[in-house]
Amino acid sequence: MKTIFLKELKLNFKNLLIWSLAVGGVGLACILLYRSMQGEIAELGDAFSDMGFFSDAFGMSTLSMATLAGYFAVEVGTVHGLGGGMFAALTAIGIISKEEERHSGEFLLSMPVSRKKVVAAKGLCVICMLAAFTLICGCLYALGFVSMGESLPGGEFMKFMCGQFLMNIEVAAVCFAISSISGKNRMGAGLGLALLFYAYDLIGRAVPDLKDYLFIGPYSYVNASEIFSGRTAFASAFIVAAAVTLCAVFFAFWYYDRRDLAS
Amino acid sequence: MMNAIEIEHLTKNYGKNRGVTDVSLKVKEGDIFGFIGPNGAGKSTTIRSMLGFLKFREGSIKLLGMDSVKDHVEIMKNVGYMPSEAWFYDAMKVSDVIKYAADVRGLDCSEEAAKICAKLKVDTGKRIRELSLGNRKKVSIVCAMQHKPKLFIFDEPTGGLDPLMQKHFFELINEYVDKGATCLLSTHVLTEVNKYCRNAAIMREGRLMMLDSPRIDDDTFLSFYEDEEV
Numbered sequence: 001m002k003t004i005f006l007k008e009l010k011l012n013f014k015n016l017l018i019w020s021l022a023v024g025g026v027g028l029a030c031i032l033l034y035r036s037m038q039g040e041i042a043e044l045g046d047a048f049s050d051m052g053f054f055s056d057a058f059g060m061s062t063l064s065m066a067t068l069a070g071y072f073a074v075e076v077g078t079v080h081g082l083g084g085g086m087f088a089a090l091t092a093i094g095i096i097s098k099e100e101e102r103h104s105g106e107f108l109l110s111m112p113v114s115r116k117k118v119v120a121a122k123g124l125c126v127i128c129m130l131a132a133f134t135l136i137c138g139c140l141y142a143l144g145f146v147s148m149g150e151s152l153p154g155g156e157f158m159k160f161m162c163g164q165f166l167m168n169i170e171v172a173a174v175c176f177a178i179s180s181i182s183g184k185n186r187m188g189a190g191l192g193l194a195l196l197f198y199a200y201d202l203i204g205r206a207v208p209d210l211k212d213y214l215f216i217g218p219y220s221y222v223n224a225s226e227i228f229s230g231r232t233a234f235a236s237a238f239i240v241a242a243a244v245t246l247c248a249v250f251f252a253f254w255y256y257d258r259r260d261l262a263s
Numbered sequence: 264m265m266n267a268i269e270i271e272h273l274t275k276n277y278g279k280n281r282g283v284t285d286v287s288l289k290v291k292e293g294d295i296f297g298f299i300g301p302n303g304a305g306k307s308t309t310i311r312s313m314l315g316f317l318k319f320r321e322g323s324i325k326l327l328g329m330d331s332v333k334d335h336v337e338i339m340k341n342v343g344y345m346p347s348e349a350w351f352y353d354a355m356k357v358s359d360v361i362k363y364a365a366d367v368r369g370l371d372c373s374e375e376a377a378k379i380c381a382k383l384k385v386d387t388g389k390r391i392r393e394l395s396l397g398n399r400k401k402v403s404i405v406c407a408m409q410h411k412p413k414l415f416i417f418d419e420p421t422g423g424l425d426p427l428m429q430k431h432f433f434e435l436i437n438e439y440v441d442k443g444a445t446c447l448l449s450t451h452v453l454t455e456v457n458k459y460c461r462n463a464a465i466m467r468e469g470r471l472m473m474l475d476s477p478r479i480d481d482d483t484f485l486s487f488y489e490d491e492e493v
Contacts, residue, residue, distance in 0.1 A: 003363065003366040003367045004367065007352075007363060011352065011354065102350060102352070102353070103348055103350035104350050104351055104352055105316075106314075106316060106344070106346040106348075106350075107346070107349075107350065107351055107364075107403075107406070109314075109315070109316060110314060110339065110342070110344040110346075110407075111339060111364065111367045111368060112336045112337070112338075112339040112340040112367070112368055113336065113339075113367060114335065114336050258318060259318070260277075260316070260317045260318055261311075261316045261317070
């Protein structure tokens, strides 16, 4: 199992670097651009804060973009939330199914290792990739705050990054389950799913009738504006997230262990 | 002598499509067993059921005296399998793939692997994506043999190999079988059956029939295929 896990890490390492440097790099660039855009951002923030549902959706009604923390929550929060969700989906959606798509499944499963251990090794690889992604991005954002001479809002920042990590795990778990069913890499479906979750949260915050059902989506407990303005997410959101994650992972183990494998 | 392979009344269907029906087969230890039949007859389905790639509900399979479902991991420690399509991870180097196969087994097979690589002239420095089908097959042979298994299962192993490599391949099989291994060889090549196999069976339309002798002439061999078209 250790050998399979290490091989998966090695095969996915390039993707990890590209995605974490791209998402973290964009976030860092946003932070570094803050000073030069500070005047415009303050005006923009004032204008957007009065736009009703739209302001709610992007959290601009609760946070002032005139501060770096507020700007970070609105801008980088969106970039990281979307980028992280997409990376999680892409990493997990193909990690099991690629064996059949690339016809390497027979080679792997002709060795003395159970299918459960193969799934476990691949699942562990996804978790490590997401942890590394969060860590790299987090370091780049922290570097941005330090470069700007601003103190990092430690508590909120940690809460935001840990929440994003959990959200990424939830998105990845759903995609992992899909990967266990499919004999092909459903990259499009994975990306679509991440975008759907994001859009659901965005629309849910803009449409008052949907607000009561926001907790179903994985983005509900990682809204940066809420975290940085000191509001806590509903416990129901975490319960749903834990249930979805556990069910999806359990399904992946159960289904992959009993299905026929294509040659 | 113990049976290395013991299949009892195996039936496997793919939804409404036929796979294999009521297949029973015994292969004794130390045998080189020829498994022939037209495309789609069910040879690969039988082999893939034996190795746990396909899940079956009817029948039972014992390999090396162990139940193929319950003792899957233990069985695979002593099985060397070569699929008809030799695919690996494209980006990996040949040497890494061979080492990876040994590492997953928790064994150091470097000495045996080097011996087989030398015999088959495997270029271990190349990446998998740079290899032709024949060269990928050679890597597959190394992965199937380096841990000196008790049972070899080869699915159309010589396709893509040049005649000299085919000769070396069978020399290796004979060497391992002489030391007590057993070999199941699925093939379409009559000369391989005639020359190397000690027993044989044919599959047609999902059913298996034992042959009295693997020494068969061209006409008889082709009739197994022609009958399918009638």
